Amino acid sequence: MAENIKLINISNLDQGTIMIDxxxxxxxxxxxxxxxxxxxxxxxxxxxxxxxxxxxxxxxxFDLGDYTLRTSYFPFSKMAVMISEMVFWICFELFAFLFxxxxxxxxxxxxxxxxxxxxxxIPAGVELIVIISNLFTGFLFYVDESNEYVEGFLFNFVYIxxxxxxxxxxxxxxxxxxxxxxxLVVLLVASxxxxxxxxxxxxxxxxxxxxxxxxxxxxxxxEFYKAVKE
Amino acid sequence: MILADEAIVTVYSDFTAILLLFGLITxxxxxxxxxxxxxxxxxxxxxxxxxxxxxxxxxxxxxQTAEWCYxxxxxxxxxxxxxxxxxxxxxxxxxxxxxxxxxxxxxxxxKGLFIVMVAFSILLLINPFTNIMFIxxxxxxxxxxxxxxxxxxxxxxxxxxxxxxxxxSYRNRKNKLHFFKVWPMMLPIAIGVIVxxxxxxxxxxxxxxxxxLGLYFSMMETWKYEERDTGFYNKAYxxxxxxxxxxxxxxxxxxxxxxxKEDHLFEEALKKExxxxxxxxxxxxxxxxxxxxxAKMNFLNMVGQMLTESTKEYxxxxxxxxxDLKITNYVRKKDEEASDFIKRFV
Numbered sequence: 001m002a003e004n005i006k007l008i009n010i011s012n013l014d015q016g017t018i019m020i021d022x023x024x025x026x027x028x029x030x031x032x033x034x035x036x037x038x039x040x041x042x043x044x045x046x047x048x049x050x051x052x053x054x055x056x057x058x059x060x061x062f063d064l065g066d067y068t069l070r071t072s073y074f075p076f077s078k079m080a081v082m083i084s085e086m087v088f089w090i091c092f093e094l095f096a097f098l099f100x101x102x103x104x105x106x107x108x109x110x111x112x113x114x115x116x117x118x119x120x121x122i123p124a125g126v127e128l129i130v131i132i133s134n135l136f137t138g139f140l141f142y143v144d145e146s147n148e149y150v151e152g153f154l155f156n157f158v159y160i161x162x163x164x165x166x167x168x169x170x171x172x173x174x175x176x177x178x179x180x181x182x183x184l185v186v187l188l189v190a191s192x193x194x195x196x197x198x199x200x201x202x203x204x205x206x207x208x209x210x211x212x213x214x215x216x217x218x219x220x221x222x223e224f225y226k227a228v229k230e
Numbered sequence: 231m232i233l234a235d236e237a238i239v240t241v242y243s244d245f246t247a248i249l250l251l252f253g254l255i256t257x258x259x260x261x262x263x264x265x266x267x268x269x270x271x272x273x274x275x276x277x278x279x280x281x282x283x284x285x286x287x288x289x290x291x292x293x294q295t296a297e298w299c300y301x302x303x304x305x306x307x308x309x310x311x312x313x314x315x316x317x318x319x320x321x322x323x324x325x326x327x328x329x330x331x332x333x334x335x336x337x338x339x340x341k342g343l344f345i346v347m348v349a350f351s352i353l354l355l356i357n358p359f360t361n362i363m364f365i366x367x368x369x370x371x372x373x374x375x376x377x378x379x380x381x382x383x384x385x386x387x388x389x390x391x392x393x394x395x396x397x398x399s400y401r402n403r404k405n406k407l408h409f410f411k412v413w414p415m416m417l418p419i420a421i422g423v424i425v426x427x428x429x430x431x432x433x434x435x436x437x438x439x440x441x442x443l444g445l446y447f448s449m450m451e452t453w454k455y456e457e458r459d460t461g462f463y464n465k466a467y468x469x470x471x472x473x474x475x476x477x478x479x480x481x482x483x484x485x486x487x488x489x490x491k492e493d494h495l496f497e498e499a500l501k502k503e504x505x506x507x508x509x510x511x512x513x514x515x516x517x518x519x520x521x522x523x524x525a526k527m528n529f530l531n532m533v534g535q536m537l538t539e540s541t542k543e544y545x546x547x548x549x550x551x552x553x554d555l556k557i558t559n560y561v562r563k564k565d566e567e568a569s570d571f572i573k574r575f576v
Contacts, residue, residue, distance in 0.1 A: 012430075016239030019431060020246065026418060027440055034447035183253045190249055194242070201242050210246075213443060214253045220450045221259045 013201045014067045020203035021067070024060045027209045028053055035216060044113065045105035052098050053212055055091045060205035062087045070149055078143045085141055085149070088204075089131045089158050095208055096165035097124035102215070103172035120168075127161040130154075180218045184211065236430035237292045243431065244286035247439035251279050254443060260453070265461040266333065270324045271446070277317045278442055282435035284310025289432065292372075304358050304366050307373065311363070312351050315382070317438065318389045319347050321415070325393045328410050329400040343389065350382045409452045414444030460497050462518075463511040468576055471521070475568035482568055483525035485575065486533055488518040489556040496553050499544035500537075519575055530559040 010018070032053050038046035066084035069077040101120065104113050113120075134140040139154040166188075173181040191207050233241065254275060255261060261272045287306030291299045322343070323336055357363040363382065365374040397412060422437020455467040474480050490496045493516045500510060500518075511519045520533065534557045541553050562571040 012235030013238065015429070016235075016242060016431065019239065019425065019429075019433065020243065023243075023246070023433070023436055023440060026421070027443070030414065030440070030444045030447060034444075034451065037451075177257075179257055183256050187249055187253065190245070194245065199238055199242075201238055203246075206246055210250060210253060213250070214257055216447070217254060217257045220453075221257070 010068065010071060013199070014070065016201045017067050017203055018064055020201075020206050021060045021064045024203055024205035024209045025057065025064075027206070027213065028057050028060065031209065031212055031216060032057075043105075044110045045102055048098055048102040048105060049212070049215065052095060052102060052208075055095050055098065056205055056208045056212065059088060059091045059095070059208065060203075062091070063203065063205055071147070073147070078147055081143050081147075081149060082135065086131055086135060089140070090128055092158070092204065093124045093127040093131070093161050096162040096169075097121055099211070100165045100168045100172065103169055103176065106215075106219070107172050107175040123161040123164045127158065130157060177218055177221075180214065183214055187211065187214075233290060234293050237289045239431045240289040240433075241286050243433050243436045244282045244289070247282040247435040248279055248286070250439045250443060251275050251282070254446060255279075258446070260458075263459050263461070267324070267327055267331075267461075270320060270327055271442075271449070274317060274320045274324060275442055277313050277320060278435065278438045281310055281313035281317055281438065284308075284313055285432060285435045295369075300366065300368055307364070307366065308354050308357060311354050311382075314434075315347055315350055315354075315386065318386050319343065322389050322393050322396070325410075325412070326396050329396060343392075346385060350385065353378065353382075409455070411445075411448045414448045415441040417441070418444060457512055460512070462497070462500075465511075465513055468511055468513065468519075468572065471572050472569050472576065475572050480568070481523055482521040482571065483562045484522050484530055485560040485571075486520045486522070486530060486537075487558045487560065487575075488520070488537060489558075490516055490518075490553060492553045495544075495551060496541065496555070499541050499553060513575065521572070525561050527559070530561075534559065 032050075035049065035053070038049055062084045066081055066088060069080050069084070074080075097120070101113050101117060104110075131140065134142075134152075139152045140158060141149065141151050141155060144150050170181070173184060187207065187210055191202070195202055255272065261268055284306045287302055288310055291303035291306065294300075294303075319340075323340060326336055326339065327333070354363055361376070363376055363379045365376070366372070367374060393412075418437045418441040419434070420437075422433040422435075422441075425431065425433040425437075455463055455470060457464050471480065471482075475482065488496070488510075496518070497512070511521070513519055522529070522533070524530075537557060538555060541555060545551050545553060560571075560574070562568070
């Protein structure tokens with residue numbers, strides 16, 4: 001009997017991740033629409049916020065592509081998954097880096113950011129080189145002959161840069177608002193707790209979108225509008 | 231406990247919904263004010279968190295066979311259904327209050343619906359002992375609705391349709407919803423419902439949460455026209471009025487100016503004694519303006535008298551307090567444009 005082979009065969013959990021990624025995209029569109037006054041005000045932190053939102057859109061789109069193509073049998077899917085993963089991790093590092101710069105601006109250190117952004121960007125720069133070189137080395141991740149995504153022996157290296165930025169972010173957030181810090185810690189702990197259950201369902205894009213939403217709410221607690229040019 | 235894949239997806243989606251709203255109500259300092267609109271919104275957020283917790287508990291128990299799972303499932307489902315009922319009712323109240331800005335309007339129009347909602351809530355509460363609303367199958371924890379449950383669904387859909395009717399009736403009076411957008415709330419909910427209908431996963435709490443956040447963001451944009459703590463309109467609103475003056479509902483023909491030296495006390499007196507639907511513009515320290523489409527002197531005198539009496543009542547309640555008011559009426563000239571009339575106060 002002829003076997004019925006589907007070109008795309010997505011598991012239930014991957015369907016879940018795709019659904020949450022779509023939710024993240026929707027949430028990001030809402031954020032982008034309702035933060036148009038940032039673009040009117042156009043301070044450094046506003047530009048950084050806008051960049052963060054765009055990076056998260058890219059993360060969501062490439063995560064969607066990755067999860068859709070991971071179990072597919074298209075001839076190009078192996079290369080597409082590799083590129084999706086690469087773009088995903090590059091954006092992941094960039095998000096962490098720009099988020100720290102954004103927080104520094106929010107705590108009144110815009111001049112410091114303008115002067116020293118290259119120094120602050122060294123961990124992200126190193127990560128970017130390693131991630132791009134992974135296309136040829138496969139040390140971080142690769143896609144095997146049966147089209148399976150496999151983590152390489154250096155995979156945890158992608159978290160090191162983000163971890164450095166996370167620590168820097170914590171110091172900045174406490175200066176801005178203790179409540180904001182508390183909520184972000186709850187988000188981080190809750191996300192990690194979910195990740196440790198071993199269930200393969202997690203949307204980085206949605207978590208980053210939540211971070212951006214919280215940041216926007218925190219900013220709008222202040223009398224923000226006075227500085228906005230109509 | 232091993233969860234089925236579709237249960238995991240729904241549990242994760244509910245979990246993200248809880249995180250989203252938890253962040254919103256924790257970070258936002260705007261809920262601390264006593265403005266009714268924000269209170270209604272805050273209650274809605276809490277109810278959606280309850281709904282998500284109920285949904286999470288309920289879906290986590292699918293296909294579980296232990297006796298305690300059955301108890302958790304039925305309690306969670308009851309909790310979720312009651313929360314959903316209240317969310318829909320409060321959404322209707324919120325829309326009406328946001329548009330008509332009147333508590334009396336709410337009491338007059340939705341008292342009947344409140345009684346029906348309470349009746350359904352009681353039926354849901356006694357359901358675990360009677361099974362009159364729904365039955366949970368003990369073998370696979372599957373949900374079986376009864377005809378009465380479908381009646382409740384009809385009631386919920388009616389409430390949603392009523393929100394559109396409220397918007398429609400408001401638009402008949404004032405042709406544009408200048409300070410309120412419905413789509414940020416309704417679109418994600420609609421997507422959540424569609425996803426729940428066409429897939430195995432329930433995305434309604436997540437849709438509700440994203441919708442609530444969208445609505446909050448939309449509300450934030452209108453806050454530039456309001457004073458942070460009192461909810462009175464500010465100077466920016468007057469500039470906005472110049473743009474929209476003359477349109478249906480904003481064709482102002484008269485204005486009442488109130489000058490006082492006891493600015494803060496008068497603010498408090500206005501908030502406590504005036505009906506909630508009277509929106510007043512706080513132009514600057516000690517100067518308040520109230521615009522109206524009615525230019526009859528009788529009406530203007532009546533509003534002036536009401537303001538004086540409100541202040542007097544406040545003075546009586548608070549000994550040793552004296553608020554001096556100077557009230558002046560302005561009427562638009564026959565050949566004067568509405569925007570030019572408002573510009574007089576800019």
